[in-house]
Amino acid sequence: xxxxEQHPSTLSVQEGDSAVIKCTYSDSxxxxxxxxxxxxxxxxxxxxxxxxxxxxxxxxxxxVTLNKTAKHFSLHITETQPEDSAVYxxxxxxxxxxxxxxxxxxxxxTKLSVKP
Amino acid sequence: SQTIHQWPxxxxxxxxxxxxxxxxxxxxxNPNLYWYRQAAGRGLQLLFYSVGIGQISSEVPQNLSASRxxxxxxxxxxxxxxxxxxxxxxxxxxVSTGTFDQPQHFGDGTxxxxx
Numbered sequence: 001x002x003x004x005e006q007h008p009s010t011l012s013v014q015e016g017d018s019a020v021i022k023c024t025y026s027d028s029x030x031x032x033x034x035x036x037x038x039x040x041x042x043x044x045x046x047x048x049x050x051x052x053x054x055x056x057x058x059x060x061x062x063x064v065t066l067n068k069t070a071k072h073f074s075l076h077i078t079e080t081q082p083e084d085s086a087v088y089x090x091x092x093x094x095x096x097x098x099x100x101x102x103x104x105x106x107x108x109x110t111k112l113s114v115k116p
Numbered sequence: 117s118q119t120i121h122q123w124p125x126x127x128x129x130x131x132x133x134x135x136x137x138x139x140x141x142x143x144x145x146n147p148n149l150y151w152y153r154q155a156a157g158r159g160l161q162l163l164f165y166s167v168g169i170g171q172i173s174s175e176v177p178q179n180l181s182a183s184r185x186x187x188x189x190x191x192x193x194x195x196x197x198x199x200x201x202x203x204x205x206x207x208x209x210x211v212s213t214g215t216f217d218q219p220q221h222f223g224d225g226t227x228x229x230x231x
Contacts, residue, residue: 089159089160093217103162104162104220
């Protein structure tokens with residue numbers, strides 16, 4: 001089944017710097033890769049996603065890149081702000097599901113701290 | 117637009133008591149529905165998912181169960197709670213297209229504490 005590994009587990013940056021979070025996946029059939037942001041005590045919110053027919057996707061200060069050959073994808077946040085502080089989760093899924101039908105396989109999360 | 121509601125927001129229950137958490141989705145038909153649990157400071161563990169009324173798939177063996185009595189209603193239950201059932205329970209939905217490569221949208225969650 002699918003396995004998603006996420007690094008680093010914690011990341012601290014200065015306001016204005018860039019932050020990069022990386023995930024690797026094991027199932028070459030995976031074709032959908034969302035990223036979620038979870039603020040303390042809140043629900044995870046989808047911030048960006050990418051499909052396997054695209055190598056990069058941008059939305060303002062957030063971008064995701066996908067390398068299908070190497071089976072890894074990354075979240076890039078530029079010009080970080082204190083409100084970017086949160087836990088970020090990557091996930092992977094195939095059309096038929098991740099490990100079994102019906103699920104996204106999530107990474108263990110990265111706690112991002114942006115210091116003013 | 118679609119919305120997802122979960123209740124209650126917080127719950128404190130004694131060990132051995134029953135549990136019922138409810139989730140409803142509005143603005144869409146025949147969604148895929150999911151229950152996740154998140155322990156403090158940890159990742160998301162999928163508990164159950166459903167692709168239709170009465171269709172429940174379990175991902176992890178435990179003392180919890182799920183039911184989908186109506187198209188847009190998903191219920192998480194237990195007959196006897198354990199201390200290890202404490203956590204943040206999240207319901208989610210996704211569009212049903214016959215495939216699972218769709219974004220999942222989460223409810224606000226229920227924080228469950230077992231005493």
